[in-house]
Amino acid sequence: MKETNHLGKVKKGKETIILNIIAYMFCSIIALMCLIPFIMIIAGSFSSEEAIVANGFSLLPQDFSLEAYKTVFKDPIVVVRGYATTIILTITGVALGLLLQTMTAYVLARKDFEWRNFFSFFFYFTTLFSGGLVPTYILYTRTLNLQDNYLALMLPLLFSVYNLLIMKSYISAIPESLIDAAKIDGCGEIRTLFQVVVPLIKPALATVGLFIGLAYWNDWYNAMLYIKSETKYPLQYFLYQKVNNIEAYKKMIASQAVSGDIISAMSLPTQTLKLALTIVVTGPVILAFPFVQKYFVQGITIGAVKG
Amino acid sequence: MKKKLKKVLALMLGTVMAVSLLGGCGSSGGGSTTSGTSEPVNETTVESADEESEMSAAAETDLSEFVELKMYLVGDKPEGFDDVYAKINEILVEKINCSISVDWLSWSEHDTKYSLLFSAGENFDLIFTASNWCHFEQTVALGGFLPLTEDFIKTYAPDIWEIQSQNAWDQATIADSIYMVPANFVEVTPNVVAIRGDLMKKYGYDDIADWDTLISFYRDCAAEGIYGNASGAGGVYWLWFEQMGYNVLSGTPSDGQLVLYHSSDAGDVETQYILDWDEFTDYCHLMKELADNGCWPPDVLSSTQDRQDGLLSGRGASMVWNTGTCRIYANEANKEHPDWDINVYNIMPDIKYGATKYINGGIGINGNSKNPERAMMALNEFFTNPEIQDLAQLGIEGVNWEKVGDDQYKVIEGASYVGSNYWGWRNMDIMRTEYREDPTAVDSKEVQLKDYFLSNIREDHVLDSFAFDPAAVNTQYAAVEAAMGTYFEPLRNGLVSDVDASLENFRAALEAAGIRDILEEMQKQVDAYVAANQ
């Protein structure tokens, strides 16, 4: 008996049942193992610092307290500005980065391009060897003079060889015949790329776009290195600063480096703050997730594009 | 078909525009600017002391050009900082025709960024530095700071030269040059123990005032299932050698903990490599016994908890730390659990205490600074001008704090200024101390202890200001630091299964890593230093 599944027809039988059992169980277990720690983080972020320090994590908030969130949102304007900066940066970065990477990957995937292996190596080599932080820092701040400039946040993450090669492998999966057909029809490379290839690699675009977006969203390192004005802080940097500063400061005091008379940092919630920070940063992304997911749900029928 | 292409191109154009807008919004790289808006000061008003020749040299200093200095401080920019520093700059402009702008390296990033500032040749004049934790020795080794000659200091900062003790300058000297201006501030903050009074009573202890009593207290706690010290024996190690009259030899591996010297006996200049020392072997055995009996949890080495968490959560009976920190946490714990009755105890009342180093906070001048002379003069003001001292530490008088008598202050409720990173130029001769209303029992004890410590500072030992310079044995140093990880902490906390075997392995590993070369070089430097300074 045949059963229509979203992937097309398949012979139904006990194999399908077995597969379903395995699949549902496997995915449920993993999903649960991923969910539970996150619930603990949410619960922890709504707990009081003392409870967390004394008892560790739990599934429900202990000694319910909004202290951590209050600390995070103490300066709501700064937080909002951080969000705005990060969102604009992410959207722009994804648009440009995706364009750049897709275009490059397309060329590298073209089998009639003799030099494609050379260039693949050219790009890949940069992931093996690196000069380290110092030369990169000098490049951005001295040579290019991008100190305190949004470009210093945008450029480092714009192009990633990892993403490039993934995209290349997706494009390679498209049958050569389609591209030849487009060529015969008189399409130039750009048109072939945008009108023939792009519609067929929507899942790939979604994936790489997602990766680029996440990279921008989570980035605080570049902000730490290059940004000085508070108004330009992306969200992650601003929040991580809050937490790391208190931690480092406490360590300073403890090591006799600094007079212990300065009390202000003592009663600040560090553990719960870290948790609240995770939620504040992750929240918007998880909410945006469903929109990206529709590309992973439906398969592509290449036949439909031929026409 | 064409429509789609146009859409894409439009998108491209749009994003390119957006990017260039964003890029344009950013200011280009910072650098000091000289603005010619202030009136030139014709005569110098720098107060100098008695040096006549130096005075005329200073008087001849051309102060006609307005200079904007840039200083880097470590920490967070406090609220109200701009107002406070506006006032400081008023004074600076008036006196030496310069102003100072401050950039910050936050606590979490100074480890990374400090060295980057120098590597990238960033334009600044002054920077906070401190021995060990704020990159002083490292930066000197890499040639970042300007070497300060005696003449230079005497000419441009004669007041600092007056008040600063020779000891301070010695500490700031590496390889015969002075590299920072240390703060004129020392504390005596030896390690003390915050202990739960209720548990002491329970096991029959009136007071814990020496090492053996503390150890037996730990044993009693463990027998009842409470950790003597929930964060392990890191702090206990320091107690151990301190109560024997020893101290770490600065600059040796593992933050100096590998080589000790007999600090309480000025006549004994022998250095003690702990792996050649029977006392250390005995110590490791003792720690193993305590650990086996349950004085601390077996996973202290990976613990993600802070040192005070054990005490605050009730799992530990004591905490070892410096006086100030113990006071803070003792008060905090007592507030939540008054029945715990925590107080601070000094377990080495017969030992005299060493003061913290002067170089625990100071200011260095950038080797690439374009205005080192003016920077030095600005430092002179920071050090010796009581107004600036008060401003930097406490904020604006009347707004953030008020005077109590001549030398104390009281913070104005709700409007306090959290002075940050002013420790580079603290001058204890003119600093104000806090006036505490309603001291708790812990507060009183702490004051008592502090006074006791201050009045019992031991005589200087020649090796107090010695700092080992590992430049010649860099490779061995790194190798030793790498090899230590597997053995040192586990041995110190008594968590190894066979102490003697571990010690043997430890010794062998360090020998292979080149510890003898380091010790040889160190001894050479020590001998030379002692000969020159005794």
Added chain:
Amino acid sequence: MQKTGFKSFMKKLYKYRVYLLMLAPAIIYTLIFSYYPMTGIVMAFKKYNYAGGIWGSPWNGLENFRFFFMSGQAGTVTRNTVLYNIMFIVAGTATQIAVAVFLTEIHNKFFRKVSQSLMFLPYFISWVIVGVMAFNIFSSDYGFLNQLIKSFGGKSISFYTKPEVWPLILLFFNIWKGVGYGSVMYLAAIMGIDTSIYEAAAIDGANVFQRIFRVTIPSIMPTVIILLLMNIGGIFKGNFDMFYNLVGTNGLLFNYTDVIDTLAFRALISSNDFGMSAAIGAFQSVLCFITILFANKMVSLYDKDYTLF
């Protein structure tokens, strides 16, 4: 002779002019932001100081590499780094492919979307927090696992003094953290398979398992191999954040858990020697380079189209 060579090169340049133009932005970017700073690798052979900078500092040959071998740990940490990475690559890839395949086969849209989102959550949890959570689970007094054991009447196990279990623990956390992010790539590859192939398989009478193993998995081979190769290219680089936060400074576990990156960190934390840290990086890079050349060659013997370069 040379003229012909040059001429044919120019001809090719012209022939590929559109391609090269399309590559131009990426090439320029890579030259500026990757190759130019890469020259800083010379620091590995110099005694770096601020005054000389990268280029002016004096050369000191291979001196910067010596500390690593004198530490006595070089062999251990290198072995650990490689073995852990092999474990992570194999187990991680297998799990991620399995998840991707299962998610595709599952009927229920809602279940698919929700479980996929949930699997992504660990990616957002920083290793610092994971370290704290791990301690909360494995700690000997109040850790979750030990409480469970005690409630069944057993004696608590001290995980942090038992090095042997840590490879498993680390493997688990590594898979857990990366399964969501990793499976997305394979999922996207599966989504790119032409459904007409499935129809053909159905006509041939294939059951579900046959479809998976004969159609789905072979179709995503290019992606799988590319990712495998890229992972192999990093085989001498340890995931510092993970090891540092989960293990801490627990010397008891180091024989089983120390990797090159954590060792270098401990060795250089106090001296901040730029030359030595560059040397370690160069050491790792060279070994990775040799490995990937070899691996890529192996793949090219199998199928030229699957190679990385």
